[in-house]
Amino acid sequence: MRTAKRGVVQIVLGTVLGQGLVVLISPILSRLYGPADFAVLQVFTGVVSVLAVLVTLRLELAIPLAKDDKEARSVFAAGLWATLIGSVVLGVAGWLTAPLWAHGQTLDALRAVFWIVPPTGAAIAAFQLVSAQLIRGERYRDLAVRNATQGVGTAAAQLGFGLLGMQHLGLLLGTGLGRLFGLASMRPRKRTEPVEKLAVGDLTAAVSRFRRFPLVTTWSAVLNNLSRYAAFPLFAVTFGVLATGSLAFTTRLLALPVTVVGQAVAQVYLGRGAAAQRTNPKDLPRLTWYATGRLALLGIVPTLVVIIAGPWLFGVVFGDQWVRAGDYARILALAFLAQFVTTPATHVFNIVERQGLALIADAVRLVLVVGGPLLVWQLGGSDLAGVTAYAAAVFVSYLGVLGLVWWALRDAARRPGSSKKPDGMSVSRPHAGGETERAGAASDES
Template identity: 25%
Template sequence: MSLFYNIWSKFSKSEFSRNVSSQILGTGLAQALPFLATPLLTRLFSEEDFALYTSFFATASIFAVGVGGKYHLAIVLPKEEVKAKKVFILSVYITISYSVLLAVLLPLFHSFFPDNLTVVLYYVPLYVLFFGLWSSYINVSIRHKTFTSNAYAKVLQAIGYILSAVAIGFSQILVYGLVIAKILGTVVSWLFLSKKSSIRFKLFSFRSLVPVAKEYIDYPKFGIWPSFLNTISLQALVLVLTKFYSTDDLGYFGLTFMVLSAPLGLIGTSYKDVFYQKITALMNEKKYIQGLVFFKKSALALFIMALPICGILYFLGEPIFAFVFGERWIRSGEFASILAFSFLVKLVVSPLSSIFNATNTLRTASQWQVLYFITTFATLLYGVYIAKLEVTSLLVVYVINEIILYGIYFWWQHRTIAKFVKL
């Protein structure tokens, strides 16, 4: 225990930890508010509503992979501010064009989706548009270390979502309340970030953006397709539950997903934003040994934060869900207990994945993402078609695959940064 205390004591005094704390405070509120509102939402909306929202969000997340052509992730990298602004404008242009194209083409493929999802597919391009704009401004904020604005933006996103969902739930004036609320929350957050940003949107000719587009071409080249596969893999469980299992099971899983997303967002996303800025700075300054040490300390800190949450979910998932959300949602607690160890490995490994962006080794990351895609779908389809597993057994098999694959991912992350130390 003294070793953990000493590590944490040193870690907590650094500038990095102060930035993380700012992010965690804001993101904590952003995650806590929907979490606190969920017991009300589970009484305003049915299992079918949660199932529909879960399917919508899975579909929207897959299509959102293409926003900005992944150039928004490169906003942090340029040393010159003018170049960073051009990358930002490029990402906005691509996001708008992509969303319009999606709105035109997506209706042509409605027959490939379940009937109950067809109507809400019209909302997907709208969500993709505002999510893409939001992502560009978030990375501008990361570049300038304005993590407080990031935190406020995430809180406003949560408040916008809650107020919209509660208003729609009580009034019953609109259908698809959770879906519409998600979009409105994103819009509110984007508007706030755009007002606070030090970079103002300004029209640039496409010709003037060509040089930065070529310089950071690896982001769309090696980022979009592997990320597309990775996102499908992350949503694979939702897709399989939608296709092969009952709407009730999908709804129960939807609540489990929402609850587990809270600490993943609180710790994982907050840590990842600040980790990306810090590790990029160390790589640019060629401080490779410090970068490796920082990577290891970050992994240990994340593990220390994740372990207690995993234990609580595993041992107390069912009674907690029954007490907080109502007896009819105890099934969601059972799902949470099974997924606890998957949650643990994701929370430790996922925030560190920006090491590939910082070292501009996206090809390495893409190899893992392809492997993850293949093994995840192979595992789930084996469970459905060959083993014919019921839903809880399918979740167990899924968790085993997650632990193995994320273990490989962590090893690749460590190997990537260690190579720079040997140069």
């Protein structure tokens, strides 16, 4: 547990350094870019996020679960090949179908710069694959350096392009460059012994072993990303570009705790949870609810501050044109608290290989976050009512996820042999300092 805590602290510090710079320059960015620019950014972020999920086939999630170093490297190599091929295919498909989806000011602006989508999606995908290798080896310090470098690169690029008057293109380029800076900072660990070369059969065997990730988890992740970002193109064609930009700017800021702390805890939880599932499955529920409870305690005070003083804070810090975004923040605060608390627990579905439950949860969330605001608009409701419907859908859906996590953990504990150690795995034993070690565990990653 001490190693996990130290890992969380290291990742959080790295992320705070990087994302903290993004926060510090947000008052400048809010004056260099307008709501229309942030609207394009958020739709672009949704597109490249879905692209990154599709091209990796979610194989990055299988890397921490691989039984040994060779299998982990095989999964990693398969993910890189899938990323290369998938980015080209989906990029061409998006360009060819642009006349079908590029309607309205925001989507038409995205079409004009669509050339940046495939390389950015590929950079995000590679970023995720390399990060999974670091998680498997519990190289939390390297993850911290990566997070810091990514944030600094993104902030510097978006600020510089904004000063040059590049409008939304500056925000989009900054997103991709930040990932590339993060990738450049991640170097493979030197090995003292030769590494066995991989054959095509190794890659296909690894993909076959973890086939539920491409076949099920990929589509669950696509639905998850669609549920996170579908509201923005929907708002663009219903409530208008200003409402879309305000919603985009608000969610960008409210998502920072999820990015800074929630993802740090989730990364450490995935590594520790996967190890627990391999060696001592009874530890998994304790790890899950410990992480969830700590995040709930950490998030409640900032949530109350946003609910009480959101509009005033946004107007003072970011300028008068963002007061409406402060109203949105007040409405969305509880929804983002629910997402923050649930962040690490969502990995349970992959760890216990119940990806079908995640697929159901993500499908339901997508229906709710699209159907709620759309119904409000059809009934003639205001943009505030649409944001309220969106917030309610997010909040309820994440509570449902926690319920499914509880059920999945309980079901996994009842499975025959769930309390036994897998063949070839040694029992975790305590150190004098209270930590645990996995004797005979495979070395990190390539």
